[in-house]
Amino acid sequence: MNEQIAHSGMWVIALIIIVLVSWYMYKYLAPSSWHEWAGAGVVQAFIIALYAEMYGFPLTIYLLARFGGLDRTGLNANLWSSLMGMGETGMMISMILGYVLLFIGIGIFFQGWRQVHRARKENKLVTDGLYALARHPQYTGLFIALFGEGVVHWPTLFSVGLLPVIIFIYYRLSKREELAVIKEFGEEYIEYQKRVPMFIPRVSQWKSFIAQSR
Secondary structure, three states: OOOOOEOOOOHHHHHHHHHHHHHHHHHHHOOOOHHHHHHHHHHHHHHHHHHHHHHHOOHHHHHHHHHOOOOOOOOEOOHHHHHHOOHHHHHHHHHHHHHHHHHHHHHHHHHHHHHHHHHHHHOOOOOOHHHHOOOOHHHHHHHHHHHHHHHHHOOOHHHHHHHHHHHHHHHHHHHHHHHHHHHHHOHHHHHHHHHOOOOOOOHHHHHHHHHOOO
16 A cells, blocks of 8 residues: 555654653542553553554554555545545544543543542542532543544544443443442442432433533
8 A cells, every 4th residue: 555644654743642641641540459550551552542543653544445445545544534535624523523522521520530539538428510410420521532532533443442441441440439439438329329320411411511521
């Protein structure tokens, strides 16, 4: 395959972004147990694969063009743009939509982190704010951010394939965390579990959920 693929070869930018994003991820996810480290490790792999393709070498486009029958004329490093033949316009649309989801997810994640941080200082169970709408809003925010960046904005074989794995790992981690919280707060948390969904707020609550991410 000799076709030139646009927007590639910027390895220095890829490295800088991977380091910065990874630093923030480990700072706020703050893994302690090996289960948490396993989840963070898969997210780390997602980040490396995503930005290595976004700025370095678009492996997904190469493989699909080489073996998957993707039209080799007018290839772009962005998969949606190449599949739909929309060039820079397709890249711009997917970028805007992806960034909207990314920033909503980041906002939800950090707001959830702040609520938990305050509650731990006071040694109390947090059930208000975002936690009145979902029991694990931090993870919901993480899923939305990764979906926006790794599926909507810049889908790759690795990012699309790893996202369900990440969701499953954090589902299992959430179940473990809840068992620990039940030991600490007992019936109070069990009643809270019955009222509030794990990750996905009820349809009527999404507007409020997103509004609190700002």
